[in-house]
Amino acid sequence: MTEEDRCNTPVRCDEVSHLLDFLIERDVPCPMCGYNLRNLTEPRCPECRQSLSLTVGSAEIRLRWFLAAITPGLFSGIAAAFLMIPIVIASVSGFGPPWDVIGIDAFGWTSGLVALGLMARRRTFLRQSSAVQRAIAIGLWAIHALVLALLLAGAP
Numbered sequence: 001m002t003e004e005d006r007c008n009t010p011v012r013c014d015e016v017s018h019l020l021d022f023l024i025e026r027d028v029p030c031p032m033c034g035y036n037l038r039n040l041t042e043p044r045c046p047e048c049r050q051s052l053s054l055t056v057g058s059a060e061i062r063l064r065w066f067l068a069a070i071t072p073g074l075f076s077g078i079a080a081a082f083l084m085i086p087i088v089i090a091s092v093s094g095f096g097p098p099w100d101v102i103g104i105d106a107f108g109w110t111s112g113l114v115a116l117g118l119m120a121r122r123r124t125f126l127r128q129s130s131a132v133q134r135a136i137a138i139g140l141w142a143i144h145a146l147v148l149a150l151l152l153a154g155a156p
């Protein structure tokens, strides 16, 4: 790649030089795939081909929608773990637990696993636009509110 391929204007070329100079001696992960960009020779990730630019980043990542998205699942997972105690006691003492209690517990475990999955894939989540993150968080809260409403409506 020639110097002219890399930059169209002198300012742009200067930005590319700064980016490559910055990466000569630093271990910096690609923001898309995590590949180590040390000693980069062109403004593009060699692994995922994402074009790269020098930017000013936020020291504080915006985690608002991520935290909102995992909260109901973590709560449900913890509640499901505690609900296992009476289920096990009822099973051991010969009274089978009611099926609706088992169903609620299964929902809680599933919801907790979804939250753990979101935590494991948080980079993917945070890569989404704010609107998509918000939609996922609101969707998860809506599902949990619906299940809680059904639970309360069905309670004796």
Ligand SMILES: [Zn+2]
Pocket (backbone or CB within 6 Å): 030, 031, 032, 033, 034, 035, 045, 046, 047, 048, 049, 050
């Ligand atoms: Zn990459």
